Amino acid sequence: QSALTQPASVSGSPGQSITISCTGTSSDVGAYNYVSWYQQQPGRAPKLILYHVNKWPSGVSSRFSGSKSGTTASLTISGLQAEDEADYYCCSYSGSTTWVFGGGTKVTVV
Amino acid sequence: EVQLVESGGGVVRPGGSLRLSCAASGFIFDDYDMTWVRQVPGKGLEWLSHINWNGGGTVYGDSVEGRFTISRDNAKNSLYLQIHSLRAEDTALYHCARVGRESGSYFDYWGQGTLVSVSS
Numbered sequence: 001q002s003a004l005t006q007p008a009s010v011s012g013s014p015g016q017s018i019t020i021s022c023t024g025t026s027s028d029v030g031a032y033n034y035v036s037w038y039q040q041q042p043g044r045a046p047k048l049i050l051y052h053v054n055k056w057p058s059g060v061s062s063r064f065s066g067s068k069s070g071t072t073a074s075l076t077i078s079g080l081q082a083e084d085e086a087d088y089y090c091c092s093y094s095g096s097t098t099w100v101f102g103g104g105t106k107v108t109v110v
Numbered sequence: 111e112v113q114l115v116e117s118g119g120g121v122v123r124p125g126g127s128l129r130l131s132c133a134a135s136g137f138i139f140d141d142y143d144m145t146w147v148r149q150v151p152g153k154g155l156e157w158l159s160h161i162n163w164n165g166g167g168t169v170y171g172d173s174v175e176g177r178f179t180i181s182r183d184n185a186k187n188s189l190y191l192q193i194h195s196l197r198a199e200d201t202a203l204y205h206c207a208r209v210g211r212e213s214g215s216y217f218d219y220w221g222q223g224t225l226v227s228v229s230s
Binding site: 048055091099102103104 | 145147154155156157160167171205207210212213215217218220221222223
């Protein structure tokens, strides 16, 4: 159960779009359309922002979007806002009721 | 409002044991599978264990298999994680999370976590 690979940090200016990649293997990201993304602001619990690659939970902004190609999933944040500064984690189902997370990406709005 | 509140963390010596609890409210607890995830301070998330709605099925991550035991008491709307043979690398914030209903493949609500510190 090796962690999924995410860039350590990504930055952007207000209003820009940024994309965070999440690379796994044929046993997790490549095998299932069950990639989810979580936003974690300092001192807060993780918050689900996308599931099943590109579905929004109720109340989550449509500025967050997801995609997947092969063994790499991606999260795009459009119209970047100061409130988007946070850590973002991808997670993939990896079979037999197990999951694997990415190492996390720190998003900075400059 | 869905709420998950963890408790039971603390400072423990290597080799010691702890039982973490997660009190659930705001939803029908026995309609959902539940899970535990930990986070080393300043580091990423690690999935630990899953339990199905009635406690009849449990699964563990490789790093905790044999040392951690997940359980639940649906009458008390509570989830538990019994941790044995604690090691320094178990020092982390332990979150409980609810497993989403659509294909049970994501975690839709999380608690703030309870901190476990393993130190001699």
